[in-house]
Amino acid sequence: MTGIDTELYPKAESRHSQKSSAFKNARRALRDERISGFTGAFLALFIWGHLLAESSIIFGRETYDVVANFMEHTIPLAQPVVFLVSIAFFVHFIWASRKIPGKLRERKRMMELGKTLKASRKTWQQDPASDIKLRKHFETSLWIWQVRTGMIVLATGSFHLILITWNLFSDMGYAGQPPGFTADLTVSRMSSGLWILYATLMASVVAHMAIGVYRLLVKWLADTWFVRNYAKAFFYLLFGFYIVLGTITILAGTGVWGGIVL
Amino acid sequence: MARTLTFKIFRYNPTKDNDEPHVETFELEETPRLNIFTALHLIREKQAPDLMYDFVCRAGICGSCAMMINGRPTLACRTLTSDLDDTIELLPLPFFKLLGDLSVDTGVWFHDMAKRVESWVHTDKEFDPTAEEERMDNATANKIYESERCIECGCCVAACATAQVNPDFLGAAGLNRIGRFLFDPRDKRGDQEWFELVSTDMGVFGCIGMMACDDVCPKDLPLLEVFSYIRRKMNAGVKIAVPDLEM
Numbered sequence: 001m002t003g004i005d006t007e008l009y010p011k012a013e014s015r016h017s018q019k020s021s022a023f024k025n026a027r028r029a030l031r032d033e034r035i036s037g038f039t040g041a042f043l044a045l046f047i048w049g050h051l052l053a054e055s056s057i058i059f060g061r062e063t064y065d066v067v068a069n070f071m072e073h074t075i076p077l078a079q080p081v082v083f084l085v086s087i088a089f090f091v092h093f094i095w096a097s098r099k100i101p102g103k104l105r106e107r108k109r110m111m112e113l114g115k116t117l118k119a120s121r122k123t124w125q126q127d128p129a130s131d132i133k134l135r136k137h138f139e140t141s142l143w144i145w146q147v148r149t150g151m152i153v154l155a156t157g158s159f160h161l162i163l164i165t166w167n168l169f170s171d172m173g174y175a176g177q178p179p180g181f182t183a184d185l186t187v188s189r190m191s192s193g194l195w196i197l198y199a200t201l202m203a204s205v206v207a208h209m210a211i212g213v214y215r216l217l218v219k220w221l222a223d224t225w226f227v228r229n230y231a232k233a234f235f236y237l238l239f240g241f242y243i244v245l246g247t248i249t250i251l252a253g254t255g256v257w258g259g260i261v262l
Numbered sequence: 263m264a265r266t267l268t269f270k271i272f273r274y275n276p277t278k279d280n281d282e283p284h285v286e287t288f289e290l291e292e293t294p295r296l297n298i299f300t301a302l303h304l305i306r307e308k309q310a311p312d313l314m315y316d317f318v319c320r321a322g323i324c325g326s327c328a329m330m331i332n333g334r335p336t337l338a339c340r341t342l343t344s345d346l347d348d349t350i351e352l353l354p355l356p357f358f359k360l361l362g363d364l365s366v367d368t369g370v371w372f373h374d375m376a377k378r379v380e381s382w383v384h385t386d387k388e389f390d391p392t393a394e395e396e397r398m399d400n401a402t403a404n405k406i407y408e409s410e411r412c413i414e415c416g417c418c419v420a421a422c423a424t425a426q427v428n429p430d431f432l433g434a435a436g437l438n439r440i441g442r443f444l445f446d447p448r449d450k451r452g453d454q455e456w457f458e459l460v461s462t463d464m465g466v467f468g469c470i471g472m473m474a475c476d477d478v479c480p481k482d483l484p485l486l487e488v489f490s491y492i493r494r495k496m497n498a499g500v501k502i503a504v505p506d507l508e509m
Contacts, residue, residue: 113474125346139474218471218490
């Protein structure tokens, strides 16, 4: 092993120890990647369950109350989950945002490239029999959308989390109200105008989640049987399903749509 | 009826005084099976003798003629004009140093990358020219072959948004090269050595996963597959104790 001196990597000699700065840097990079990945995966799983549970309003207020009561009292799951999700939410923000370029010039450059690559398909009618395989590309722009929706989720989601934490730990049986969450409380909140905030949050969180899951799957599993095309199909499926579910949940929650009466 | 193609070509000669970057328009009658490479030859022959662009093999093997064709980094020699609209926009690859017009210097970057990833088989075995070749199982040989098909055209790096803002990022070509030696059983680099090289923001964890490299690669290399392999290898790597590095 010769001591090749490059600007970026320390000399070969320093590689002998796990105390070397190169090793520590590498371990830190891995740790950062793990933290952003794991919190993202956890939050995605949470959103899947959360939106499914919320969608019980589609089947009427009674069904919603049964689900809420079950989650909060039968198995006291909601309270610890709010804690965990709040922590994961901010940890994910801090660790995932390390990938967002700091300078406006850099962000503009990224956006320009994303736009160029995405637009190029409009003037590219490749012959299917051609031996050169260039796929349509929109994932660079998709990442930019993930950043944008992430920022919206950060703002609206923070508000949502604070409100929910407040409710869970202060409104439990307060002033003659039944303890915990009820459909009445949710519907009154939604129809008083907060639905705008929840609709924004829902659309952003679903987009952010679906894009993130796509990316996570491709990053870690592309060489297994779960290839990129499956991950992409899964992305469309997740996005489509939860956007539709979320929309009808909000329609039912605001009372615009009466829901399905069982 | 043959189409008349309009070429909008980026022109700039940095060695010439008072030359400003600008776009020049050329017109050319389309002929059957015309590709961008031949079209550029025709334009240079008849219309702009000082037009600079790189080419060697005209068969998608040398990787010289990569450029932005209608906003997409790809090889000029393997792009038929019949796949494109009447107006064709040609720009040099971003990220790399511009030599003039459509010609960029990919060589310096690739040389530097090869030095950084120490792109050779690390072994302490003395080479014996009389001995029988070492055997390798077919699956491993295929994997190495797939990664080695890279022609260093630079399309993946030009399409990489991460590389645009982080010039030290090894890029798809660099990570693919790392994969090639990770697959190779003859390479005796230890886990920790790999870990320190690859598990950084210049290496595999600098990649955000925008997948443009995979979409534009003219050789259709299994880039994402290689990166996933490297990621999982690095994820397991941190627990591995210090290997014997006496080489």
